[in-house]
Amino acid sequence: KTLSQHIQHLKVSLSRTLDFFPPLSGRLATIHHDDNTTSFFINCNNAGALFVHAKAYGVTVSDINESGYVPRDVVHSFFPLNGAKNYEGTSKPLLAVQVTELGDGIFIGCTVNHTVVDGTSFWHFFNSWSEISRGFDFVSKPPVLKRWLLDGTISPIRIPFSKIEDQVSDxxxxxxxxxxxxxxxxxxxxxxxxxxxAKANAEIQLENTKRKISSLQAVLVHLWRSIIRGSNGDLDPDKESSYRLLIGARSRMNPPLSQQYFGNAVQAGTVTIKAREVIKRGLGFVAWEMNKMVALHTEEKLRKFLECWVQEPKLLTEGNMAANALVTSSSPRFDVYGNDFGWGRPVGVRSGAGNKSHGKITVFSAVEEGSIDIEACLLAETLEAMGNDSEFMDAVTV
Structure with a gap:
């Protein structure tokens, strides 16, 4: 097959995959109520996803994959609908795909509306697309499309119009x-x-508990400490520094939600410590604080959060993100390198421009099983200082 035929095959297989994931080919719709509130829902009207075929023959795979620093302008151009906001899903596609021909390969870039899916559901869709592309007639893990709602929740949820105005204003x-x-x-x-x-767990040596600091928690705190060291005095050591994680809810419910539950099933959790303490108290102490924060996100806490949110919805905007906060998205558990569209496994993964600001940390599994790639979006001087931080770089493979 020619490359053009391969790309046409991707387009056809995407269309077939969307038959199993109807929300992604729909649009957001609104209901305006008499009490100055608005409700949103997904209208599965088959309006379609966007598919773009682009060419960048002057760019090679190694230009992207073997560069320590991400060529941002190049990589971000491989993703469609840059700058689109979630609420624009009433008129814009909820899923957009751009397949870019490179000098020696292709880059598949996806943009998806976060009101429709979380990371688990996105990679579920992407894994399923690769199956259909390889010739499967059906996806091996059909999505669970039935909505989960708290008992007694008024559906659809009503959001005060004033909060929506804040969201869409500049x-x-x-x-x-x-x-x-x-x-x-x-x-x-x-x-x-x-x-x-091992170092983190050895530093705390807690008794009477079976909980252990996880691999990811140890890596993220190692990163956090280096970012603070690399702030070059811009961060007051007595000011609080925060790390915000997205915590999966599917397995925390009783009974658990299916891993194939299609939608958003995450809750944000934040650990906050004075910058001075993050450095002074060491890897184990800070990682254990992160571990305790995650452990507190029980089903009871999640239900209480949802009850409060329904009563007083709070919409996330750029303006209410803490200045000294790191935010991690994605997960090394997502199956990135198992995706085979019919011509072998991928050789790399990068994220687009969406939600990128100082402190955005994106975590992926790496090519080698059990390894992790962290894509850090930070001030240029902070990244440079981290590269010169011997304590940090000792754990990094260059």
Whole structure:
């Protein structure tokens, strides 16, 4: 097959895959109520997803995959609908795919509306697409499309119009100076991760508990400490520094939600510590604080959060993100390198421009089983300082 035939095959297989995932080919719809509230729902009207075929023959796979720093302008151009907001899903596609021909390969970039799916559901869709592309007639793990709602919840949920006005206005972003940001990928091998995990757990040596600091918690705190060291005095050591994680809810429910539950089933959790303490108290102490925060996110806490949110919805905007916060998205548990569209496994993964600001940390599994790639979006000077931080880089494979 020619490359053009392969790309046409991708388009056809995408269309067939969407038959199993109807929300992704729909649009958001609204209901305006007499009490100045609005409700949103997904109208599965088969309006379609966007498919773009682009060419960038001057770019090679190694230009992207073998560069420590991400060529942001190039990589971000491989994703469609840059700058689109979630609420624009009433008129814009909820899923957009761009297949870009490179000099020696292809890049498949996806943009998806986060009101429709979380990371688990996105990779479920992407894994299923690769199956259909390989010739499957059906997806091996059909999505569960039935909605889960709290008992007694008024459906659809009503959001005060004033909150929606805040979301769509530009008052949060009108006068913000955009700093010089760069993105860099740090690779942690399976062996280095095991060393960090062992070090963190050895430092706390807790008795009467079976809980242990996880590999990911150890790696993220190792990163956090280096970011603070690399702030070059811009961060007051007595100010609080926060790390925000997205915590999966499917397995925390009783009975558990299916891993194939299609939608959003996550809750944000934050651990906050003074910057000075993050450095002074060491890897184990900070990682254990993160571990305790995650452990507190029980089914009871999740239900209480949802009850409160329904009563007083809070919409996330750029303006209400803490200045000294790191935010991690994605997960090394997502099956990235198992995706085979019929011509072999992928050789790399990068994320697009969506939700990128100082402190955005994206975590992926790496090519080697058990290893992790961390894509860090930070101030240029912070990333440079981290590259010169011997304590941090000792755990990084260059």
């Amino acid at each position: 008052k949060y972003i009108g006068n913000i100076r955009v700093p010089l940001l760069k993105e860099r990928v740090f690779h942690f091998s399976k062996e280095k991760i095991a060393q960090l995990k």
